[in-house]
Amino acid sequence: MMSGPQRRTVRDLRRGNRAVLLRALYFGGPASRQELTGSTGLSAATVSNVTGDLLAEGVIVEAGQVESDGGRPRVLLRVNPEHGYAIGVDVGETHVRVELFDLAMTERAKADYALRPARHEAELVARHILAGIDVVLAEAGVGSERMLGVGIGVPGIVEQGPGPVIHAQTFGWESVPLEALLRQGTDLPLFIDNGAKTMGQAELWFGAGRGARHAVVALVGSGVGANIVTDSDTYRGATGSAGEWGHTTVAVGGRRCRCGSLGCLEAYVGAEGVLGRYAEAGGTVASDDEQTALAALLEDDSPAARRVVEETVTFLGAGLGNLINLFNPERIVVGGWAGLLLGRRHLAALREAARRHALALPYGQTTIELGELGPDAVALGAATLVVESFLR
Amino acid sequence: MMSGPQRRTVRDLRRGNRAVLLRALYFGGPASRQELTGSTGLSAATVSNVTGDLLAEGVIVEAGQVESDGGRPRVLLRVNPEHGYAIGVDVGETHVRVELFDLAMTERAKADYALRPARHEAELVARHILAGIDVVLAEAGVGSERMLGVGIGVPGIVEQGPGPVIHAQTFGWESVPLEALLRQGTDLPLFIDNGAKTMGQAELWFGAGRGARHAVVALVGSGVGANIVTDSDTYRGATGSAGEWGHTTVAVGGRRCRCGSLGCLEAYVGAEGVLGRYAEAGGTVASDDEQTALAALLEDDSPAARRVVEETVTFLGAGLGNLINLFNPERIVVGGWAGLLLGRRHLAALREAARRHALALPYGQTTIELGELGPDAVALGAATLVVESFLR
DNA sequence: TGACTTAATTCACATCGTGACCTAAGATGG
DNA sequence: CCATCTTAGGTCACGATGTGAATTAAGTCA
Numbered sequence: 001m002m003s004g005p006q007r008r009t010v011r012d013l014r015r016g017n018r019a020v021l022l023r024a025l026y027f028g029g030p031a032s033r034q035e036l037t038g039s040t041g042l043s044a045a046t047v048s049n050v051t052g053d054l055l056a057e058g059v060i061v062e063a064g065q066v067e068s069d070g071g072r073p074r075v076l077l078r079v080n081p082e083h084g085y086a087i088g089v090d091v092g093e094t095h096v097r098v099e100l101f102d103l104a105m106t107e108r109a110k111a112d113y114a115l116r117p118a119r120h121e122a123e124l125v126a127r128h129i130l131a132g133i134d135v136v137l138a139e140a141g142v143g144s145e146r147m148l149g150v151g152i153g154v155p156g157i158v159e160q161g162p163g164p165v166i167h168a169q170t171f172g173w174e175s176v177p178l179e180a181l182l183r184q185g186t187d188l189p190l191f192i193d194n195g196a197k198t199m200g201q202a203e204l205w206f207g208a209g210r211g212a213r214h215a216v217v218a219l220v221g222s223g224v225g226a227n228i229v230t231d232s233d234t235y236r237g238a239t240g241s242a243g244e245w246g247h248t249t250v251a252v253g254g255r256r257c258r259c260g261s262l263g264c265l266e267a268y269v270g271a272e273g274v275l276g277r278y279a280e281a282g283g284t285v286a287s288d289d290e291q292t293a294l295a296a297l298l299e300d301d302s303p304a305a306r307r308v309v310e311e312t313v314t315f316l317g318a319g320l321g322n323l324i325n326l327f328n329p330e331r332i333v334v335g336g337w338a339g340l341l342l343g344r345r346h347l348a349a350l351r352e353a354a355r356r357h358a359l360a361l362p363y364g365q366t367t368i369e370l371g372e373l374g375p376d377a378v379a380l381g382a383a384t385l386v387v388e389s390f391l392r
Numbered sequence: 393m394m395s396g397p398q399r400r401t402v403r404d405l406r407r408g409n410r411a412v413l414l415r416a417l418y419f420g421g422p423a424s425r426q427e428l429t430g431s432t433g434l435s436a437a438t439v440s441n442v443t444g445d446l447l448a449e450g451v452i453v454e455a456g457q458v459e460s461d462g463g464r465p466r467v468l469l470r471v472n473p474e475h476g477y478a479i480g481v482d483v484g485e486t487h488v489r490v491e492l493f494d495l496a497m498t499e500r501a502k503a504d505y506a507l508r509p510a511r512h513e514a515e516l517v518a519r520h521i522l523a524g525i526d527v528v529l530a531e532a533g534v535g536s537e538r539m540l541g542v543g544i545g546v547p548g549i550v551e552q553g554p555g556p557v558i559h560a561q562t563f564g565w566e567s568v569p570l571e572a573l574l575r576q577g578t579d580l581p582l583f584i585d586n587g588a589k590t591m592g593q594a595e596l597w598f599g600a601g602r603g604a605r606h607a608v609v610a611l612v613g614s615g616v617g618a619n620i621v622t623d624s625d626t627y628r629g630a631t632g633s634a635g636e637w638g639h640t641t642v643a644v645g646g647r648r649c650r651c652g653s654l655g656c657l658e659a660y661v662g663a664e665g666v667l668g669r670y671a672e673a674g675g676t677v678a679s680d681d682e683q684t685a686l687a688a689l690l691e692d693d694s695p696a697a698r699r700v701v702e703e704t705v706t707f708l709g710a711g712l713g714n715l716i717n718l719f720n721p722e723r724i725v726v727g728g729w730a731g732l733l734l735g736r737r738h739l740a741a742l743r744e745a746a747r748r749h750a751l752a753l754p755y756g757q758t759t760i761e762l763g764e765l766g767p768d769a770v771a772l773g774a775a776t777l778v779v780e781s782f783l784r
Numbered sequence: 785t786g787a788c789t790t791a792a793t794t795c796a797c798a799t800c801g802t803g804a805c806c807t808a809a810g811a812t813g814g
Numbered sequence: 815c816c817a818t819c820t821t822a823g824g825t826c827a828c829g830a831t832g833t834g835a836a837t838t839a840a841g842t843c844a
Contacts, residue, residue, distance in 0.1 A: 008409055008434050010402060010799050010831055017400055017801085034822060042400055043802050048824055071821025072809040157753055167753060214630040228718075230629075235622060237720025238606040241754045244717040249710040249749050251644050252660075261749055263710070268644075318641040318655070325636040326620075326718065328629025357641050357653055361549055361559060362633045402800055402830055409832085426791060435833050440793055462842040463790025 014050070017042060021050050022059070023391050025079050026103075030063045032074035051077060059083050079103055084390060085142050087188075088383030089129055089152040090195065090376075093170065096125055098132025099379040100140050103387065105206065109136035120171040122181060130185040148390050149189035151382035153198035154178065155223075160240030164192050169258070191385035196336070197243065198381030199373070200227025201234060203333050205384050207372040212331040216323050217371070218245065220316070220339030222290055224266040228327060246270065250318050268315040271338040278308045294338055298345055313346050317353020324358040324366055335371030343370045406442070409434060413442050414451070415783050417471050418495075422455045424466030443469060451475050471495055476782060477534050479580075480775030481521055481544040482587065482768075485562065488517055490524025491771040492532050495779065497598065501531035512563040514573060522577040540782045542580050543774035545587035546570065547615075552632030556584050561650075583777035588728070589635065590773030591765070592619025593626060595725050597776050599764040604723040608715050609763070610637065612708070612731030614682055616658040620719060638662065642710050660707040663730040670700045686730055690737055705738050709745020716750040716758055727763030735762045 020040050025031060028039060033051055037044045054060045061080040065073040081104035090097040093115070100109040111132040115125075129152065137144060156168025166176045179190050193201075200209075200217030204227070209215045217227040224246030228235040235242050246266035247259050254263030255273065267273045271290045278297055279285055283304045286296035297305055316339075320332060334343045334350070343350060351368050373380070412432050417423060420431060425443055429436045446452045453472040457465040473496035482489040485507070492501040503524040507517075521544065529536060548560025558568045571582050585593075592601075592609030596619070601607045609619040616638030620627040627634050638658035639651050646655030647665065659665045663682045670689055671677055675696045678688035689697055708731075712724060726735045726742070735742060743760050765772070 008405075008412075008432075008438070008832070010405060010833090013400075013402060013405055013800060013831090020400075032822075040400075044823075045803075045825085046400075046801050049801085052824085068810055068821070070811045070819070072823070074822060157751070159753065226718075230622065230627060235719075237622075237754070238722040239720055239754070239757050241751070241757075242718060242720035244720075244751055244754065247717050247751055248714040250641055252642050252707055252710045259751060261713075315644055318644045321653075322640040322714070325639050326618075326634060327627075328631060328634035328636075330630040359549070359633070359636055359639055359651060361551065362629070362631070362636065365631050365633075400801075402802090405800090405831060424791080436792075437794085437834080438832050441832085444793090460790065460841055462788070464792075464840040466791060 017046065018050055018054070019392050021047065022054070022079065025060060025077060026387075026391055030076040030078040032066065032076055034074055036077075081106065083146075084148040085140070085146055086148050086383040086386035086390075087133060087136060087150040088198075088379035088381070088386075089132065089150060090378035090382065091125055091129075091152060091154045092195070092378070093155070096128040096132065097379055098129060098136055099383070100136035100142065101380070101383045103390075105380065105383065105387075108142070109139035111135040111139075120173070122171075122173060122176045122178060126178065126181040126185070129182060133186060133188070144188065147188050149191060149386040150182075150186070151191040151193070151198065151385035152178070153193060153195035153378045153382040155195055157241045157244070158192055158194050160236060164240075166192070189386070189389070191382070191389065193240075193382070193385060194225065195378045195382075196221075196223070196225035197227045197234065198385065199335065199375070199378045200225075200333075200381065201384050201388075202377035202381030203227075203335055203371050203373050204229055206380070207335075207377070208333040208369045209331060212329070214327070214329045215331045215333065216327055216329045217333045217335055218320060218323065218339065219336035220269055220271075220334065220342070221336040221375070222271045222338070224270045224319075224336075226323065228323075229329075230327070245319065245323065248319070248322065250315060250322070265315065265319045269312050269319065269338075274308065274312050274338070277311070278305065281308055283308065291337060291341075294341055298341060309342075309346070310349075312342065313349045314353050316342070317350055317355075318357040320350070320354040320368065321357025321363075324354065324362050328362045329366050332366055332368045333371050334368065335373070337375045340371060340374075409438065410442055410446070411784050413439065414446070414471065417452060417469060418779075418783060422468040422470040424458065424468055426466050428469075473498065475538075476540040477532070477538055478540050478775040478778035478782075479525060479528060479542040480590075480771035480773070480778075481524065481542060482770035482774065483517055483521075483544060483546045484587070484770070485547070488520040488524065489771055490521060490528055491775070492528035492534065493772070493775045495782075497772065497775065497779075500534070501528035503527040503531075512565070514563075514565060514568045514570060518570065518573040518577070521574060525578060525580070536580065539580050541583060541778040542574075542578070543583040543585070543590065543777035544570070545585060545590035545770045545774040547587055549633045549636070550584055550586050552628060556632075558584070581778070581781070583774070583781065585632075585774070585777060586617065587770045587774075588613075588615070588617035589619045589626065590777065591727065591767070591770045592617075592725075592773065593776050593780075594769035594773030595619075595727055595763050595765050596621055598772070599727075599769070600725045600761045601723060604721070606719070606721045607723045607725065608719055608721045609725045609727055610712060610715065610731065611728035612661055612663075612726065612734070613728040613767070614663045614730070616662045616711075616728075618715065620715075621721075622719070637711065637715065640711070640714065642707060642714070657707065657711045661704050661711065661730075666700065666704050666730070669703070670697065673700055675700065683729060683733075686733055690733060701734075701738070702741075704734065705741045706745050708734070709742055709747075710749040712742070712746040712760065713749025713755075716746065716754050720754045721758050724758055724760045725763050726760065727765070729767045732763060732766075 063076040063078040081102040096113040098111045113128040159165045196219040215229045219225045226243045226245035247264045249263045250265045251263035255267040257264035257267035285293045287293040455468040455470040473494040488505040490503045505520040551557045588611040607621045611617045618635045618637035639656045641655045642657045643655035647659040649656035649659035677685045679685040
């Protein structure tokens with residue numbers, strides 16, 4: 001609608017078609033040049049030229065032949081997993097985990113740093129990340145010239161921009177310029193995003209969201225968030241803080257949420273909210289550990305427990321219904337440890353609750369599935385940020 | 393993320409740059425070639441070439457010169473308003489209105505057909521539209537070869553696709569293939585969308601949403617809807633039914649909505665819902681006409697009326713807060729006749745209610761404004777669908 | 785009137801994608 | 815073992831495109 005610096009020169013063309021081919025090979029498995037002409041719409045000549053360049057640069061490699069019946073056999077091409085490496089970092093409540101992946105997303109090395117409760121200073125986290133980068137590079141024997149970048153999943157809201165800034169209540173981070181802190185210790189390209197979003201991204205690339213152009217990954221853990229994909233691209237909004245589904249209001253004037261507002265979805269379906277509601281209903285929370293406690297609650301057959309679970313399903317269904325009505329996705333993936341715990345037992349009820357709260361038409365055009373990846377996917381998802389930029 | 397038929401040839405380049413220049417001229421008012429090089433990022437040579445083509449085709453025309461201080465004066469260029477015309481159609485509860493615009497969106501002719509209550513057969517509506525097209529073409533003396541197309545705003549959900557299909561409860565339309573019906577009477581390109589969305593589009597192009605890349609137009613009338621713009625493009629979701637904000641749940645287990653669900657936003661802030669709540673609270677609805685009745689309610693100083701209005705503001709604020717949290721827009725425009733009625737008196741309270749229900753960060757990055765266009769903008773917005781495709 | 789300034793156009797050049805044509809590499813049948 | 819056929823992939827000339835440098839156009843100012 002408005003003007004701006006859009007695409008122009010003839011060189012961008014090649015860059016674009018290169019990316020198209022690369023993506024086709026990355027997501028479409030090994031393929032012959034012949035098949036690529038079909039799937040990309042490019043001419044055979046161009047495919048030949050571009051793949052020639054990519055082969056010469058070592059970005060892709062030949063991967064055997066396909067038997068023929070009476071003609072020259074097709075040579076399969078695939079992305080060279082060792083052409084580049086990406087590091088994914090999971091900054092969580094209890095640890096900083098640094099993992100190194102090759103382009104095929106095979107883990108090559110890992111480093112773990114425990115965080116003591118209430119010791120989440122940004123400088124400490126940054127030191128851990130930098131140390132972790134050195135460790136995994138050394139462990140895998142990968143030179144930094146082969147590194148495509150480092151993706152980092154952090155809690156809280158990430159304000160994207162030239163100098164990304166992180167706001168993380170639980171860490172006591174206010175406007176922390178994590179990138180600037182790391183920049184003093186490394187020259188690698190850095191990609192920072194919300195950890196829930198990176199987890200959702202992993203689910204979209206390698207999990208239950210594979211192949212969807214319009215999808216929503218709903219992440220329910222202690223907190224609640226969502227990764228919204230429109231036209232195969234994560235929606236970030238004007239400043240990158242889009243998708244704060246957990247703090248949408250589903251009960252005006254309802255329960256107080258830790259964000260300060262009333263009636264947030266998170267206050268009802270986040271693990272903390274569920275356990276809190278159970279306690280208020282007179283139930284006894286089984287453990288100090290949220291995960292153990294929630295699992296126990298789900299096993300509990302007492303009327304109080306069952307009512308709380310039922311209510312949780314209703315609220316979560318309403319939240320999912322809202323996503324369906326607003327985004328009209330073709331697929332919804334429910335993930336996060338609490339979401340998986342609840343969904344494994346009550347997926348049918350959850351679908352039914354979503355159906356009740358969504359319009360019939362968009363509901364009929366979507367499917368609600370459980371995530372296939374565990375909570376460990378944060379680092380993997382963070383690494384996909386790097387690969388995503390590489391494929392562009 | 394997935395492969396598909398993406399852009400490729402060198403000809404697309406020119407098409408793209410042509411569109412870039414055209415958009416810059418359309419939205420950036422008259423501009424010289426010199427200025428265009430700056431605003432589009434293209435080289436002076438290319439600007440010269442492309443504008444040369446556009447001038448030769450009559451798409452743009454020269455528009456005077458700008459005085460110089462010691463150099464060759466700049467020649468201003470602008471889109472030729474008479475190069476093409478677009479028809480916008482507003483299919484409403486009480487009428488079918490057909491308007492003809494030139495490219496500058498000046499109205500050139502108009503035709504109006506009253507609809508009797510409960511007489512909304514698709515065939516009748518289609519006949520009115522076709523008749524209206526003939527009438528406005530004749531009235532304005534425009535040949536159909538100069539027509540860029542017809543945009544149509546209809547109530548209900550429009551399922552986009554090769555053969556768009558309309559679902560409109562209030563009209564008793566179920567899967568009505570309006571395009572196919574019209575296709576029998578005209579060869580003009582047809583663009584069909586929800587009327588609220590077309591109204592929002594008008595607001596975005598010519599009203600309070602001008603220039604925003606990420607915006608939401610919230611439309612509150614008898615029903616409630618939203619037009620969501622991401623990256624300067626209306627978001628339509630997988631099948632075009634995205635943005636059904638009115639039927640998102642803001643009160644789990646709350647008031648029954650006409651869609652059948654419980655606790656929809658529309659049940660609280662739609663004109664019907666507001667008046668219904670007032671009646672339930674013991675108030676007397678002043679008129680049979682919703683608009684008169686709502687206006688009276690807003691003037692009423694009785695405690696009951698004030699409580700209903702206050703509640704409405706709270707619910708609408710929660711709904712706006714949800715949009716802010718999910719979409720992180722830079723601007724929110726509140727429109728629709730009921731929204732304007734409410735907003736003119738209570739905008740500050742509305743902003744405050746939204747603030748209470750949104751996260752501080754995204755709330756701080758958005759502004760909430762009132763729409764500048766009246767409800768008559770449906771046809772104008774429908775015509776922008778045509779122009780949008782022309783600018784591409 | 786002549787020097788200067790700025791806008792717009794022209795031109796040679798490099799790059800790109802493409803269709804037509806050619807080469808590579810296998811199977812098949814004698 | 816060889817000729818023929820079939821399919822995959824590469825090469826080449828061509829037209830289209832954007833760009834920087836040079837050129838032309840059209841003013842102001844002293």
